[in-house]
Amino acid sequence: DVKVTQSSRYLVKRTGEKVFLECVQDMDHENMFWYRQDPGLGLRLIYFSYDVKMKEKGDIPEGYSVSREKKERFSLILESASTNQTSMYLCASSLPRGMNTEAFFGQGTRLTVV
Amino acid sequence: GENVEQHPSTLSVQEGDSAVIKCTYSDSASNYFPWYKQELGKRPQLIIDIRSNVGEKKDQRIAVTLNKTAKHFSLHITETQPEDSAVYFCAASQGGATNKLIFGTGTLLAVQP
Numbered sequence: 001d002v003k004v005t006q007s008s009r010y011l012v013k014r015t016g017e018k019v020f021l022e023c024v025q026d027m028d029h030e031n032m033f034w035y036r037q038d039p040g041l042g043l044r045l046i047y048f049s050y051d052v053k054m055k056e057k058g059d060i061p062e063g064y065s066v067s068r069e070k071k072e073r074f075s076l077i078l079e080s081a082s083t084n085q086t087s088m089y090l091c092a093s094s095l096p097r098g099m100n101t102e103a104f105f106g107q108g109t110r111l112t113v114v
Numbered sequence: 115g116e117n118v119e120q121h122p123s124t125l126s127v128q129e130g131d132s133a134v135i136k137c138t139y140s141d142s143a144s145n146y147f148p149w150y151k152q153e154l155g156k157r158p159q160l161i162i163d164i165r166s167n168v169g170e171k172k173d174q175r176i177a178v179t180l181n182k183t184a185k186h187f188s189l190h191i192t193e194t195q196p197e198d199s200a201v202y203f204c205a206a207s208q209g210g211a212t213n214k215l216i217f218g219t220g221t222l223l224a225v226q227p
Contacts, residue, residue: 033215040123042219043158043203056214059115090157094215101146101207103215105157 003027006091006106013113019078021109023091030096032074033103034058034066037088046089049074050096081113116141118206120218128226133191135221137204140185144206147180147187148215152201161202162189194225 007022025032031050035043035058045058047066055066063085067075074093078085091106117140127133139147148163164171164178164187171178175194180187191198204218 035217040219042120043205043217045214045216048214058214059216092215102148102160102163103150105159107157 004091004093004104004106006089006109008109009107011109011111013078013081013111015082015113017078017081017113019081019111019113021076021078021089021091021111023074023076023093023106024072025074025093025104026072027093027104028071029093029104030071031094031103032068033092033094034064034074034076035090035092036060037090037108043090046076078111081111083113085111086113087111116144116206116208116214116216118204118216118218120204120221122221123219124222124224126224126226127194129194129196131194133194133198133223133225135189135202135204135223136186137188137206137218138184138186139206141206141208142182142185143208146207147178148205148207149178149189150203150205150217152203152220154200158203191223194223196225196227199223199225 004025034046049055049068065077089109092103094103120137145166150158151161152158175192177190201220203220207215
């Protein structure tokens with residue numbers, strides 16, 4: 001059974017704090033994604049990684065950075081949390097090519113910045 | 115980069131009716147178009163997908179159509195049931211080496227019993 005696991009389901013942080021969101025997958029997928037989900041805005045891509053130490057900016061990278069030191073782990077970092085970063089964060093992973101490129105999602109982290 | 119637009123944002127149907135959700139994409143290089151269903155409080159899960167070499171694909175009550183010329187693709191659900199109530203997302207990607215996946219804004223489907 002495929003698994004993408006996010007380290008926290010709920011998180012409350014203060015404005016200005018550095019925040020780490022962790023994601024681990026056990027499917028040996030090359031691709032990993034961080035999305036932000038807000039009502040009416042769908043799933044917006046923050047960052048994407050297609051290999052260890054490789055990353056690409058998504059549509060809304062401002063205020064975020066990422067780290068992928070190992071294939072199975074992809075971290076999202078909020079350098080200085082702000083209230084407008086209060087949101088649901090979803091991690092996903094997939095194979096890059098072939099017939100089965102389904103993206104598998106984690107359970108989500110609901111982050112509140114106060 | 116790719117931009118995916120999705121309509122309608124909300125859709126209410128009576129049980130047994132059909133539901134249609136439409137998406138358009140901007141990048142003609144996109145060649146993979148999945149649809150995800152997200153039930154309340156749960157993670158999105160793939161329900162059907164289509165690749166650019168196919169015009170239509172069906173899986174029981176769910177079908178997806180693709181018009182590459184117009185850059186449109188649609189999800190069709192027939193004989194809707196209350197358990198079809200969820201948020202549905204379309205997405206597009208170019209596949210290839212990186213398979214970056216860009217999503218639409220979602221459609222909240224409510225099936226009234």
